[in-house]
Amino acid sequence: MDGEMAALDANATWELVALPKDKKAIGCKWVHKIKHNIDGSMNRYKARLVTKGYAQTYGIDYEETYNPIAKMTTVRVIIAMATTKGWSLHQMDVNNVFLHGDLQEEVYMEQPPCYMDQTHPNLVCRLKKALYSLKQTPRAWSNKIG
Numbered sequence: 001m002d003g004e005m006a007a008l009d010a011n012a013t014w015e016l017v018a019l020p021k022d023k024k025a026i027g028c029k030w031v032h033k034i035k036h037n038i039d040g041s042m043n044r045y046k047a048r049l050v051t052k053g054y055a056q057t058y059g060i061d062y063e064e065t066y067n068p069i070a071k072m073t074t075v076r077v078i079i080a081m082a083t084t085k086g087w088s089l090h091q092m093d094v095n096n097v098f099l100h101g102d103l104q105e106e107v108y109m110e111q112p113p114c115y116m117d118q119t120h121p122n123l124v125c126r127l128k129k130a131l132y133s134l135k136q137t138p139r140a141w142s143n144k145i146g
Contacts, residue, residue, distance in 0.1 A: 001030060001047040005115055008049065014109065014125035016117060025108040025124040027052040028131070049112055050132040103127055107134065 107127040
C-alpha cells in the first residue's frame with residue numbers, strides 16, 4: 001500500500017480540498033492481490049487503490065464512458081505478420097497505466113483508508129488523474145495516449 005500511495009503522490013493524482021456543497025465524494029477501497037511466478041510460487045503482494053465508481057451517477061459525475069480494447073482478430077493479424085516477416089515481438093506491462101490520464105470532470109473522492117491526513121480529516125481528494133474503477137478512467141487514459 002505504501003508503494004501504491006508513493007506512486008499516486010508522485011503522479012499528483014489528487015489535491016486535498018473542501019468538498020463543494022453541490023458535490024458528493026465517492027468512496028475508495030484497497031484491493032489486495034498476490035502475484036505469482038510462472039511456477040506458481042508467490043512473487044509479491046500487490047495493493048491497488050480503487051474508487052467505488054459504481055456510486056457515480058450518469059449526468060452528474062460523468063457524461064460518457066469509453067473502453068479501449070484490442071480485438072483478438074487484430075492481435076492474430078499482428079502475430080501472423082510478425083511471423084511471416086520475421087519480426088520479433090515484445091510484450092510489456094506498464095505499472096499504473098490508467099493513472100496517467102487527466103480527468104476533465106470534477107470528481108471528488110474520500111481520503112484513502114489508512115492514509116487519511118490527520119491534520120485535515122474533513123477534506124476530500126479532488127482527483128486530477130484517473131483512478132481505477134472510475135467511469136472516466138478508460139477515456140482519460142485513451143486521450144493521453146491518443
